[in-house]
Amino acid sequence: MDDRPAIERLRRGDRDALTQLYRRHAGTVYWNAFGLLRSRPDAEEMTADAFLTLWMRRHEVEIFGNSALPWLIVTVKNLSRNRLRSNERRRAEHLDDRDRSATDTPSAEDLAALDEAMRLVRAVIAALPEVDQEIFRLCMVDGLTYQEAAARLGLKHGSVRNRLSRVRLRLQRELGDRG
Incomplete structure (x- = not known):
């Protein structure tokens, strides 16, 4: 055809x-x-x-x-x-x-370093204002978006984003100083 x-x-x-x-x-x-x-x-x-x-x-x-x-x-x-x-x-x-x-089974030293890093993270987070702790938990631990965390907390999207950015900077600064 x-x-x-x-x-x-x-x-x-x-x-x-x-x-x-x-x-x-x-x-x-x-x-x-x-x-x-x-x-x-x-x-x-x-x-x-x-x-x-x-x-x-x-x-x-x-x-x-x-x-x-x-x-x-x-x-x-x-x-x-x-x-x-x-x-x-x-x-x-x-x-x-x-x-x-x-093949990537962590060594005892790796596990000890991880435990120490987690202890430092928990200490830094515990020193934050309660609202920042909650934003960190919702976004970084529970995996919520900024929008979802903002809705749960009654905050604006931009406020959650800015607060979480400050938390990250503080973690970097604190862990860098101690690490």
Whole structure:
């Protein structure tokens, strides 16, 4: 079948032309992706991404002959290879993290230094005004955003941000002097 008329309509922004090309070529595009990825969900996603790329680049797409299929296959294979590289990077990072956690057992000296640092942090925090202690706990321990902490304490967002910034500076100064 000749895809040139559909490509011309696609260039003019005709979404029906994209649908027509999808119906015509999605199966072949999918199986090319699946051949590389060996994962149905990933192959489906890469197929959708190939057609999305066709839509986004519709003004610059050049087809040779009368079929868009070669362009789509090259696109889906490139997308699939990128996905494989990304998956491999994530897998390698995960293995590195596991290896690091298995071999990075802290020494007794490390644990003693950590205990001392935590004691100093608690002492500095205990010397702060009560509202600053609460801001520190909400944001740094409980993980609330400035906005959430402000709502809980009845303060303005900027006030929480500024107070926490001062607490951090004080901690740096105090721990630097003692460390």
